[in-house]
Amino acid sequence: MRNKLLIGCLLLLGSVARAQDTTLLGRLGDSLQAESKPGPVTGTFKGIYFIQLQTNETVARGALNFEIQHRFGQLNSGAYNFFGLDNATLRLGLDYGLTDWWTIGVGRSSYLKTFDGYTKFKLWRQKESGGMPISVTLMGTISNYTQNFSDESYLDANYRTAYATQLILARKFRYFSLELVPTYIRSNLVPTTADKNDLFAVSGGARVRLTRRMSLDGEYNYLFPNQVNSTKVYNALSFAWEMETGGHVFQLVFTNAQSMVPTQFISQTTGNWGDGGIYFGFNIARNFNLTSHAKKSVKY
Secondary structure (H helix, E strand, C coil), X not given: CHHHHHHHHHHHHHHHHHHHHHHHHHHHHHHHHHHXXXXXXXXXXXXXXXXXXXXXXXXXXXXEEEEEEEEEEEHHHCHHHHHXXXXXXXXXXXXXXXXXXXXXXXXXXXXXXXXXXXXXXXXXXXXXXXXXXXXXXXXXXXXXXXXXXXXXXXXXXXXXXXXXXXXXXXXXXXXEEEEEEEEEEEECCCCCCCCCCEEEEEEEEEEEEEECCEEEEEEEEEECCCCCCCCCCCCCEEEEEEEEECCEEEXXXXXXXXXXXXXXXXXXXXXXXXXXXXXXXXXXXXXXXXXXXXXXXXXX
């Protein structure tokens, strides 16, 4: 009788042990599944500005980005102008993160005394391990120039306003990142009837990482032909050497575009790389964490 009781107890304990093993294995499997779920890719670009273009990145919620974009004069302006260093065009910008995926910004440029504002939304983010293959960001820009012209004194603010809509498609690889940016521009007033109010362009950029804090960037903006006909314009081509130094992102820039606002540098670039119409300059970005959430979520 005692042997039967002993055998029964052993069988019961074995059943309980198997049940516990099954539960533990199930929990371990659930944990491994959760860890293998694709996460979002971060740091496709170091900041929200590429060179002239913006990137797919947005400012973290509660953080403020201060952007200084500076261009000297053209290199072919001669020794008297110290090869352009005597002249300068400047844009100052502030960019604020309303949420981790929604940024708004304003800026003021010395080029045509232009004010600009924009809003940018992250629609999708690239995922790791076979998830979403690209990041998609939608951006809308408005600009208004305020410079006085003697032959255009009748113009009101509405005529001086232009709009741009851009879809920013980006992908990060191991050592480099790419972006493609289809663009639509609407200008309320154009110089002549031969020019189009509605313009279409496509831009592309590549960032090659040299070290953890240093990269080489290249950008090209292609304006489709037969849209601006009264003035000879060129496609904006830009290169930059980018360095991250603590809370700053610093770029040394060479470009044939004087303006730094998309409604202008895409459709109004008159500099030509072929004859030295190149502007040397720099971009500096400084991020300020205004809230405790921003301190945890900023990933520049």
